[in-house]
Amino acid sequence: MAQDNESSLLFDQPGPKGRRTIRIVNWIAAIIFAIVVILVLMRLHNPPDGENQLSWELWRPALDYEAWSDFYLPGLWLTIKASVVAVIGSVIFGFVFGLGRLLPNGLVRAVSGIIVEFCRAVPVLMMMIFFWRWFAFAGVSQASYWAVVLGLILYNGSVVAELIRSGVGNLPNGQREASLALGLTRTQSLMQIEVPQAVYAMLPAAVTQLVVVLKDTALGSIIMYTDLLQESRRLGSMYFNILQTLVVASVIYFFVCFLLSHFARWLPKKMQERTAAPADFVEPAAPVAIMDPSNVNQIAVAKEVDEDRYGGAPLKYHAHHRGSNASIQHWRKTRYIQGYDRTQPDTLVDPRKGMEIPDFLKPGRGGRSSGGQKAEGETKKGEKKEARRNSESKKKD
DSSP states (O other): OHHHHHHHHSOOOHHHHHHHHHHHHHHHHHHHHHHHHHHHHHHHHHHHSSSSOHHHHHHHHHHSSHIIIIIHHHHHHHHHHHHHHHHHHHHHHHHHHHHHHSSSSSHHHHHHHHHHHHHSOOOOHHHHHHHHHHHHHHHHHOOOOHHHHHHHHHHHHHHHHHHHHHHHTTSHHHHHHHHTTTTTOHHHIIIIHHHHHHHHHHHHHHHHHHHHHHHHHHGGGGTTTOSSHHHHHHHHHHHHHHHHHHHHHHHHHHHHHHHHHHHHHHHHHHOOOOOOSSOOOOOOOOOOOTTTTGGHHHHHHHHHHHHHHOOOOOOOSSSSSSSOOOOTTHHHHHHHTTSOOOOOOGGGGHHHHHHOOOGGGOOOSHHHHHHHHHHHHHHHHHHHHHHHHHHHHHHHH
């Protein structure tokens, strides 16, 4: 359902005729693709001047145990090793220079911008070749490995820096204004409020960048770095089945990149579960004096929010308000439904019922009740007259 709503925002939903046209075009494309695959397989089976490339004699050396233990797995480990170091270095590089492009200091911002733009503009392979020749003349051990890692750090680090800068730029301006109003400096606002949110928001894009880092390690084979591509080429040169070994290496690349892409799709959903969870919202009210009678309801609301709840229904309204316009009907039942009380209210005896006045004692509008009131008044008057006579007789004595 959600996918249908998203697609409807991008283009209008096709009608019956449009859907029929789409099905016909899809069938035609599938048939053309199947024909192309069949022609490629026929060409590989019977090349004009060469050996049958579908023969098991060529595929067996590319799939046996020694090929995996001596070539594919060691090459994959070196690829992952360079990728992990390059990713860590890219995150550090991107965080430092991405933050440098946001600082209020004009000189730091200009230098960081020049470095980031330069690393983005220069091709990765050119940087690898440059560092490889430099490290070789300097006598650095594993010159090809460090050249690959450093080239990937500079290029992908510049991409991460742009992700951080764009993430901070997409934040609402009210957050920066609120932090400045609270007394924070521009740098403190960046470090404590804006950049943490930008880093958290850019994680899915950064994980997607891992796929780029993993694939770009294949460029290291040009400078003699023994990665997965280089090892598959060595195996193919031994058995003259370079096509078969490259196909196996491409399947390995596809499987690893598929896992990273799946992780990049899973991460935003997990982040959404943590950041977009439903929460109770209490509408803010204007602050008033504590002893003001109009603040009685707000104090009661604050106490209810601080109380421990035992589950129950969502808190849509407060259970019990006190004040001039407050209502306390069914307040025990409401507190039980919302989880503030453990005891079922139906099992409790309301103390107010025991204090109620019987109906026959309540004053009414009928003649009997008014007559009773008159008799009671006459009795009180007689008692007062008798008390007055007794007091006068005592004074005479």
